[in-house]
Amino acid sequence: MKIIRLVPLASALAVTLALPALAEVRIGVLIPDSGPAGLFGPSSRQAAQLAAEDINAAGGINGEPVTLVFGDVGVPPAQAVQTAQRLWRGEGVQGFVGMHDSAVRAALIGQFRGQVPYVYSGVYEGGECAPGTWLTAETPAQQLAPTIPWLAENHGASRWYLIGNDYNWPRDTNDAARPVIAEAGGEIVGEEYVPLGTSDYDASLQRIRASGADAVLVTLVGGDSVAFNIGFGAFGLDGQALRLGTLIEENTLAGIGAAGANRLFAAMGFFASIESEAAQAFAARHAQTFGAEAAQLNGMGQSVYDGLMLLSALGNAAGSMDASAIAQSGDGTAFSSPRGEAVLEGNHVAQTIYLAEGTGGAFSVVASFDSVPHGVTCE
Amino acid sequence: METALLIGLNAAWQIAALALLALGLAIVFGLLRILNMAHGEFVMLGAYSHVLTAQMGLPPVMALVVCLGFVGLAALLVERLVVRHLYDRMFDSLLATWALSILMREAVELVWGRSFRNVPLPIEGVTQIGSTGYPTYRLLVIALIVGFFVLLWLWYRRSLTGVRLRAMVSNPSLARTAGINTARLSAMAFVTGCLCAGLAGLVLAPVLAIEPNMGLDALIRSFFALVVGGLGTLEGLGIGVAVVGGLQAGLSAAVSQTAGYLGVLVLAIIFLWRRPDGLYRRR
Numbered sequence: 001m002k003i004i005r006l007v008p009l010a011s012a013l014a015v016t017l018a019l020p021a022l023a024e025v026r027i028g029v030l031i032p033d034s035g036p037a038g039l040f041g042p043s044s045r046q047a048a049q050l051a052a053e054d055i056n057a058a059g060g061i062n063g064e065p066v067t068l069v070f071g072d073v074g075v076p077p078a079q080a081v082q083t084a085q086r087l088w089r090g091e092g093v094q095g096f097v098g099m100h101d102s103a104v105r106a107a108l109i110g111q112f113r114g115q116v117p118y119v120y121s122g123v124y125e126g127g128e129c130a131p132g133t134w135l136t137a138e139t140p141a142q143q144l145a146p147t148i149p150w151l152a153e154n155h156g157a158s159r160w161y162l163i164g165n166d167y168n169w170p171r172d173t174n175d176a177a178r179p180v181i182a183e184a185g186g187e188i189v190g191e192e193y194v195p196l197g198t199s200d201y202d203a204s205l206q207r208i209r210a211s212g213a214d215a216v217l218v219t220l221v222g223g224d225s226v227a228f229n230i231g232f233g234a235f236g237l238d239g240q241a242l243r244l245g246t247l248i249e250e251n252t253l254a255g256i257g258a259a260g261a262n263r264l265f266a267a268m269g270f271f272a273s274i275e276s277e278a279a280q281a282f283a284a285r286h287a288q289t290f291g292a293e294a295a296q297l298n299g300m301g302q303s304v305y306d307g308l309m310l311l312s313a314l315g316n317a318a319g320s321m322d323a324s325a326i327a328q329s330g331d332g333t334a335f336s337s338p339r340g341e342a343v344l345e346g347n348h349v350a351q352t353i354y355l356a357e358g359t360g361g362a363f364s365v366v367a368s369f370d371s372v373p374h375g376v377t378c379e
Numbered sequence: 380m381e382t383a384l385l386i387g388l389n390a391a392w393q394i395a396a397l398a399l400l401a402l403g404l405a406i407v408f409g410l411l412r413i414l415n416m417a418h419g420e421f422v423m424l425g426a427y428s429h430v431l432t433a434q435m436g437l438p439p440v441m442a443l444v445v446c447l448g449f450v451g452l453a454a455l456l457v458e459r460l461v462v463r464h465l466y467d468r469m470f471d472s473l474l475a476t477w478a479l480s481i482l483m484r485e486a487v488e489l490v491w492g493r494s495f496r497n498v499p500l501p502i503e504g505v506t507q508i509g510s511t512g513y514p515t516y517r518l519l520v521i522a523l524i525v526g527f528f529v530l531l532w533l534w535y536r537r538s539l540t541g542v543r544l545r546a547m548v549s550n551p552s553l554a555r556t557a558g559i560n561t562a563r564l565s566a567m568a569f570v571t572g573c574l575c576a577g578l579a580g581l582v583l584a585p586v587l588a589i590e591p592n593m594g595l596d597a598l599i600r601s602f603f604a605l606v607v608g609g610l611g612t613l614e615g616l617g618i619g620v621a622v623v624g625g626l627q628a629g630l631s632a633a634v635s636q637t638a639g640y641l642g643v644l645v646l647a648i649i650f651l652w653r654r655p656d657g658l659y660r661r662r
Contacts, residue, residue, distance in 0.1 A: 039493045039590075166637065194636040199587065199596050202389040203631035203639065210382070226495050226588035234514040234586065236505045255495025255588050259503055296494060 025061045025321060027052075027311065028093035030084060030108070031304060032074025032100055036222060039251055043301025044099050045070065046290055050282070051308035061315040066308075069093055073100040077107035084108055088116060094321040097121060097307035099300065102169065109133055117314060117323045121307030122300055123247055123268065125172035129378035132323040134314065134330065134347045136306040138299075140176035141375030143246045143267040147355045148177065149184040150367050151265065155242055157215035158186040161208050163228070164219030166193035173219045173246055176375070189213050198224055201231045209237060218245040226255035233260030249298035250363065258361030269306075269339045271356045271363045272297035282338035302338065309335040310344065340370065348374035384511050386632050392517050394624035395524040396583055401601035401620055402531075403576030409611030410548055410568040413462060413472045417480035418601060419594025421573045423487065424450050425580025426589045429498040430491060439501065442581060450577030453483075454570040462569055463562075480594065488591040496589040520582055532613055544568065603647045609657025618658045622646070 031044035048068055056065045071087050073080040080100065087093040098108065099122040112118050114132030126139035151157040160181050164170025170193065181188060190211040192204055205228075208216060220228050225248060232238060233256075241263075245252075248266040256264070272283060282305075287294050295301065313335040318325040333344040340352035353372045356363035404418045415421075428446035432439065461479060465472035502519060505512035535541040546554040547561050555561050579597070587593060600623075605611075608619020623643055631639030650657060 036592075192635065195640050197596065198636055198640070200393065200627075200631075201636075202392070202628065203636060206382070206385055206389070206632060223495070223588035223590060223593070227586075230497075230586055230588075234500065234505075234516070236512055236514075251494050255497050255590070257497030257499055259500055260497075 023064055024067045025064050025095070025315070026067050026069055026091060026093045027308065028071055028084065028087040028091075028096040029068050029304065029308070030071045030073040030080070030096060030098040030100060030104075033070075033072040035074030037101065037300075038074045039222075040099065040298070040300045041072075041074065042293075042295035043298055044304045046286060046295055047302045047305040048097070048308060050286060050289065051305040051312075055308065055312045061312050061321065062319060066312065073098065073104050073108075077103050080104045081107045081111045084111060088112075095119075095311050095315065097304060097311055099304050099307065114323055114327075117311060117321060117326050119307040119311045119314075121303035123303070125169045126176070126374070126376050127172070128376070129347065131327065134310060134326075134344065136303060136310050136342065136349050136351070138246075138269045138351070138353065139348065139374045139376055140173040140246065141180075142269075142351065142353050142372045144173070144177050144180045145375070146353055146369035146372055147244065147265070147267040147367075148180045148186070150355060150369075151215065151242065151244060152184040152186060155215075155263075157242055157244075158184075159189045159212060159214045160186055161190040161192075161211050161213035161216045161241070162188060162219070163190075163192045163194070163204060163208070163216060165196045165198075165221055165224055167196065169221075170219035174217065177217055186215075194220070194224070196221070196224065199227045201228045204228070205231055205235050205237060208232075209235070209240065213241045216241050216243045218243050219247065220245075221247055222252065223255070225252050229256040229264060230260040233262060238262040238264075248358070249300055250296050251298055253358050253361070253363060254296070256358070256361075261358035261361050264358040265366075266356050266358065266363065267353060268299040268356075269351055269353055270297075270299040270302045271354055271365055273356070273363050274338065274354060274365055274368075276338075276340065278336070278340070279338040306335075306337045306339060306342065309337050310342070310349065314344075340368075343371070345374065346376065346378055348376050350374060381509065381511050384508065385513075386628070388508075388511075388513050388517075389632065390625050390628040391521055393628040394620050395521045396579075397600060397604055397620040397624040398528065398616065399524050399575075399579040399582065400597050401604045401616055402528075403572040403574070403579065404598070404601045405572075405605055405611065405613070405616045406575060407569055407572035408605065409613075410544060410572075411462075411466060411565055412469055412611075413465070413476070413569075414469065415572065416473055416477040416598065417457070417483060417594075418476075418572075418576050419596070419598035420480045420483040420487075421450055421454065421576035421594075422580035422583075422597040423589075423591065423594040424453055424483070425577030426498070426584040426587065426593065427487060427491060427496070428577070428581055429584050430496050430589075446577050446581045447574060451570055451574055454573030454577075455566070457573070458566050458569045463566070466565060480598075484591045484594070491591070493591060498584040498589065500585045516585065523582070528613075528617075535613060540564075603643055605657070606647050606655075607650050607657055609659040612659060615657050615659035622658070 029048045032038050033041040071083040095117040097119045109130045118133050120135045124137045162174045244265045313333045314326045315321050317333050318329045342349040342351040350371045353369045354365050355367040356365045407415045429442050432442040432445045500516045502516045506515045543559050604619040604623045609615030627639040630642045
């Protein structure tokens with residue numbers, strides 16, 4: 001008897017437990033909590049939380065609320081794959097948004113094989129065409145095509161020196177820069193790659209001085225960028241040449257400091273100081289929501305917001321989170337974010353790019369370019 | 380001519396900065412036979428002294444006092460809690476200080492976060508030497524380091540403490556029998572070594588990227604210099620930093636940064652393999 005009485009209770013319990021699992025869309029958010037990019041962990045997480053709030057306030061994905069499940073991918077690719085696998089197979093995640101390095105992206109794509117929708121959001125070298133993968137990430141073409149001509153016109157930048165860390169992102173960025181510089185009537189007077197982790201740039205600075213460059217394209221990352229730019233300022237090279245960086249965000253600028261930031265420009269899809277209504281509202285809400293815990297807003301962390309917005313828009317357009325259904329209906333999907341309006345063309349987005357100047361130690365946006373094409377052609 | 384002068388100045392800067400960075404490691408190894416893997420983290424604490432000073436609302440010049448207090452206290456704690464129990468156990472002390480370095484990085488990250496910090500140059504601008512401009516702060520630091528090393532060498536050769544230290548190094552038990560308090564002397568040597576690391580961090584902070592993981596670079600560069608020069612003497616330190624700093628600056632200027640880095644690595648490997656005592660041998 002007792003067992004029979006327990007049956008309705010048990011089934012009621014089962015239904016309550018199962019209901020949220022049925023009526024929610026679980027999204028895996030893959031961001032670095034550890035490793036060299038761990039700096040962007042807190043800001044990425046907070047941007048994701050704000051995006052989830054906004055998606056749910058607008059009715060979720062196909063009427064079902066979104067729940068985020070975070071995974072740390074600031075680890076070697078093999079480990080990152082295990083983390084993603086656990087979220088996908090173990091926790092029933094139906095779509096992924098990732099902000100991490102390209103080695104991890106390649107490993108994840110090998111794991112997902114187009115079976116689960118995956119949006120990548122961090123600045124990268126361009127060229128990703130894997131099925132089931134969509135990107136809100138700024139490509140080098142987007143960051144450079146509008147800004148190099150602008151710097152030529154407004155600041156007379158024509159003799160470019162290219163310096164970057166020695167791996168594919170800086171090299172691909174410089175490959176994208178070559179035709180843009182030529183088109184703008186400029187020339188390349190030097191090109192140099194240094195090992196990751198280089199802390200002393202005296203020799204490079206001397207070469208830049210000798211080259212007579214009036215502009216330097218900086219594709220150094222993290223602490224390398226900080227050390228280079230401090231040295232650049234200390235040697236007084238800021239009088240000779242302006243600098244343009246495609247991965248200099250607010251944290252890097254804080255490390256460089258005011259003395260090293262004179263005539264230092266950065267091109268990205270987001271800065272904390274964008275003056276549009278949407279960006280200001282986002283910054284205010286971020287500060288209010290997280291209070292003392294609020295991480296420094298920056299383009300890398302904030303990109304996760306855009307990634308989630310695209311994934312949500314794709315799911316709504318397709319009527320499901322099925323990767324092949326999304327592939328059918330994806331092209332032309334539009335969404336808005338603190339960055340502005342973005343439209344999916346192929347598997348990348350056309351989006352607004354901002355050029356900010358760091359003189360004085362804080363970024364102020366000096367130019368913005370709407371609907372910049374991404375320049376990636378896939379077969 | 381101008382280029383040669385610039386290369387010379389850059390080499391002088393490299394060598395001076397490296398000497399200051401490596402001194403603490405050399406002191407601790409030379410006197411105590413402990414390879415302090417947390418050396419870089421004491422450099423990091425020295426750099427963060429600027430941050431601490433600003434947080435305490437003190438003027439920037441007080442950073443020196445804050446650094447001595449902050450780093451000295453940390454070193455004393457480490458000596459009492461960890462290092463004291465590991466004298467004469469070289470491998471154990473290596474592992475223990477490696478663990479300690481991880482702990483210190485995490486602690487600093489917990490307190491100050493991972494973001495980069497900037498310490499403004501105390502003296503901005505460049506000094507013209509002929510037609511070559513060189514950052515004034517660097518010239519000042521080079522001069523300071525040279526002066527500091529001359530004084531240190533004189534003190535080590537001439538003072539009573541120097542004699543006791545040398546006695547302790549060459550024969551610890553005989554030194555104890557002769558009434559030298561080697562426990563206190565050892566503690567003092569360790570704290571002094573760490574303070575040197577802290578001072579290096581304090582002085583070099585305005586030219587470095589300051590973040591919790593910055594210590595590793597300092598440790599590796601110091602280690603290379605000591606491997607080449609010979610572990611454990613001031614003279615060896617001098618030779619080591621001159622060779623390593625000069626080679627890196629020279630190759631970087633003449634070929635590329637990659638060549639400079641590669642050159643130092645190859646040199647360190649050759650020395651570890653063929654000549655583990657370094658260029659300067661104890662007589």
